[in-house]
Amino acid sequence: MKKNITINMFGSLYAIDEDAYELLNQYQDNMRRYFSRQEGGEEIAEDIERRVAELFAELTAKGVKAITIEHVQDIISRIGNPEQVDGQEEGDGTATDAIPPGEESKEGTRKKLFRDPDDKMLGGVCSGLARFFGIDALWLRLLAVLLAWFSVGTMIVVYLVLWIVIPEACTPEDRLRMQGRPVNMENLRDEIMGNIRKAGQYAAQPETRRTAKGCLGKLLKVLLVLLLAGLFLFGIGGAVLYIFYFCANYIGHMSAVALHGTSAAFHISQNIYWVILASFTVLVSLTLYLVVRLFARLSGRTRPLSAPKRTALVVLWLAAAVTFFVSAIRGGIRYNYDETRRRMEQQTRRDSTFIHEQTDFLAEGGWTVVRHKNCGDRYVKSGEYYTGMREKQYIDTWSHDHGMEYEVEKTEKVAPGVYRLTAMARTDGHGCDIFARSGGKELLSAVPPYGNTGGGLWQEARKMSEAPADTTRDATLKMPGQWQSILDANDGKGFGWSRVAVGGITVGQDGTVTYGVTNARSGAWDGTWFSATDFRLEKVDAPATPRKTKPHPSKPVSQQAI
Amino acid sequence: MNADNAKSQMRKGMLEFCVMLLLRKAPAYASDIITRLKEANLIVVEGTLYPLLTRLKKDGLLSYEWRESTQGPPRKYYSLTPDGETFLAGLDSAWNELAATVSHLKSDGAAPQPQETAH
Incomplete structure (x- = not known):
């Protein structure tokens, strides 16, 4: 006995088994994602979807009441998976302008980094990394616990960051990529069938418990994001202060000595502090963005940045870095200059009261x-x-x-x-x-x-x-x-x-x-x-x-x- | 390079030409073309056709119009544009030349050169 649903394709209704629908959906997602990299790719994916609808219509005409997973599989092997569909085109050398063929053909088997939802203790970060590097998750977990202990909690923050940055392998396709298995229809089908069996086991659990767990998970995730945002801001503040302090005390001091007796330092505007803060924020945000992108890339979630975009980002990053360091040094000089002047004024004030007392002694005598x-x-x-x-x-x-x-x-x-x-x-x-x-x-x-x-x-x-x-x-x-x-x-x-x-x-x-x-x-x-x-x-x-x-x-x- | 590979390369090279040939007589929709190509054993998976059609349309060699279908979704009927006709004529003469050369080579492998240069 199978659950059956009705789907609407280009205005016609078709009855389809749930697992068949799952597979079809996967196939079409796959197709859409694959061709989204090409110009006119949406149209190709839509044409193929229309072809699927046509074949469904044929089946219905033949008297098929409900489309089964076997039907879908048959249709998929007729039309071909994205790599096959595109692969034929590649041969004539005129097609795709997006990705070099070498990278594309590798994609099917190259492992991607995901969190493993089926084998997790906390967020599945360790099991995901273990899968990625092909080692036993147990060792990684042990290492993580040890590191959490010895790094005085730093590892916990790292874990939380990874938890948020690395995506969970939610779809059968993701799971295949995570395992490094080629994403083809046979594997996808295996994965979906396997998952449905597992879902059957889950279904034995009371419904309430599952939803409660989901809610808790969401809440936890929101809290984590807030915590990390806080840490991020705190980190910016702390790092600014620290680096600024460093610059002020070393570079600033040396420069102040070199500039002794000149008013060069005084000509540095106080606005320099805002420049420092702004450039540092840009610098940190960009770096963070690039790190997140890197992880997303490892998971195969995003396409690589286009060359001009990448160049722009790198140029922006460099500009921010240079601005930051130059302004930090200038700020350091200014800060040191102000500080020295303040100290001198303080000294003079102290001296004058001191000398006043002394002159009292002299006057009395x-x-x-x-x-x-x-x-x-x-x-x-x-x-x-x-x-x-x-x-x-x-x-x-x-x-x-x-x-x-x-x-x-x-x-x-x-x-x-x-x-x-x-x-x-x-x-x-x-x-x-x-x-x-x-x-x-x-x-x-x-x-x-x-x-x-x-x-x-x-x-x-x-x-x-x-x-x-x-x-x-x-x-x-x-x-x-x-x-x-x-x-x-x-x-x-x-x-x-x-x-x-x-x-x-x-x-x-x-x-x-x-x-x-x-x-x-x-x-x-x-x-x-x-x-x-x-x-x-x-x-x-x-x-x-x-x-x-x-x-x-x-x-x-x-x-x-x- | 094995024989299968060479064959598939040949088929691939011919595909564009064949699709346009099919459309010369009358407009056709994708499934028609697929059926014909499959009969001729020119394609393995049906999906291959779609990127090709899209590309030819993008190059201005094909255009299509929507027609309602008695069963299933509306269909795109493809036909050659004037540019497409010219392009096909070019391909056609190239093919004739190639076919002549090949048949000549098959019948008499000794003198392909003069035949080629005489053209």
């Missing part, structure tokens, strides 16, 4: 910064005070550049007389002086370059510690109780400080003396930093002549002086 050129980030420092007191501040500056100039001075009003200035100072080079100026006369005393260890003060303190204890010791140092801490500073190594004295400063009637520290007087500065603190002006002696008469009016004094 009555100090005036006379010169500061090529100085580093500080005018004042703490941490290496000679007694080891970490929070104690002192005048200090530094620069890697020997062209640094720094001079700080302070003016005091004192009684006329001879003065002696002492200060604690240190430096790592020659050319740093403690100076004192009064009445237009300037005296200098060089700071010994001990660097930031040892130092005159420290040596003094060591001598002191070795000297027998007596009451004059602390007095000599003029820093009672401090010598031990000087000796201990910097873990016993000292911080390089020395006592620098400027003697014989004669302060005249105007009573002003200006003193300070500088590296700009000697003209032979070869260090990179210096520190100074604890300036102390001591009256040593009255000036020889004016000391005796010290009246207020200045005239008698000058007379006396003369």
Whole structure:
């Protein structure tokens, strides 16, 4: 007993068995697909269909009630399958303009990549690949599971992509191609008959279960597509950021260095970021499209792209790739430039508050910064005070550049007389002086370059510690109780400080003396930093002549002086 | 190249000529032509004819008109166009020449050359 259906061909009705219909449908699909590659191919396929209808009409006229699969088979062998129909034409050398004969004749036996619906655990991807490569699906499945484990899930994404990209072998024709069997009528018939038998077995299952499974499958597929679309977008974003970051940091940095001091980088518009995004999207989409096409091609689902189309795609791809890389590099330069500028601005802002604090210290001490050129980030420092007191501040500056100039001075009003200035100072080079100026006369005393260890003060303190204890010791140092801490500073190594004295400063009637520290007087500065603190002006002696008469009016004094 | 292959090549070469010859007398539809060709053992599978007809029509050598059929679908009746007539005349003379050459070769294999050049 067979199910029978009625079909309408060019306005006439024919009764036909279900399996016969299946085969006929397959045959006509096959014909239509085959000839769709040729100009006027649709007409050929239609003419052949009309011929089939005619032969059906003949059968009906002969009194055949229902067309059986044998009838259809007979008709097919009369008319011939597409390869035979076209093959005869090929011989005269004038026909087909579509596909070279060599490829066409191979198509019948060449394996195509499909997912195998009859042997699947999940999507039939593994069994399909196994069929394609002619190996046992079990090994491939094992490998897939292992890879899924070791690739930390990447394999799962790959599997999902393949699931969507590789088509399922739904039709008997697909199944034949999947198995690499030639698509001819005998094989097709076998396949259809085999499938109908299997369908009979499936039919034993409750109807509801099958539809439920179908619905679930569809839902799953929709979810997968959404998931992949999400991953795709996420991937674009991530990759853009990553590559952009790479370009910005390497190429951009190198270029920024090369372009240092020029405004070339600034002339790159900020729009470059949009160019990068656009070209990258095109690039990724095209690549994805080509990959999908490749899989579709492996499955024999699509025809190869025509030459101009292929060229256009490749040119577009190359253009997108070149645009992307060039713009990414330019973007990197621009980004790096902006970033550097931002950092510099930030630094300047930080420096200015820092320097503000420092100038507070200087102002409180009555100090005036006379010169500061090529100085580093500080005018004042703490941490290496000679007694080891970490929070104690002192005048200090530094620069890697020997062209640094720094001079700080302070003016005091004192009684006329001879003065002696002492200060604690240190430096790592020659050319740093403690100076004192009064009445237009300037005296200098060089700071010994001990660097930031040892130092005159420290040596003094060591001598002191070795000297027998007596009451004059602390007095000599003029820093009672401090010598031990000087000796201990910097873990016993000292911080390089020395006592620098400027003697014989004669302060005249105007009573002003200006003193300070500088590296700009000697003209032979070869260090990179210096520190100074604890300036102390001591009256040593009255000036020889004016000391005796010290009246207020200045005239008698000058007379006396003369 | 075996004998079967050579024969099928010959048949293929003749097919176009034969189809046009059949249409010279009166318009015919595809199944008519198929029957005649099958009688003459010129084609193996019927389908072969359709790409040929389509191509000849595309080249402007044939045209067709629709006619209703008493049974089955409407039929395409093919006939030669003026261009087709000219083309067929050309084929015809070529065939006569070829036939003459072949029959001459068969009867007297010694002197094909002068016969050929004399034409």
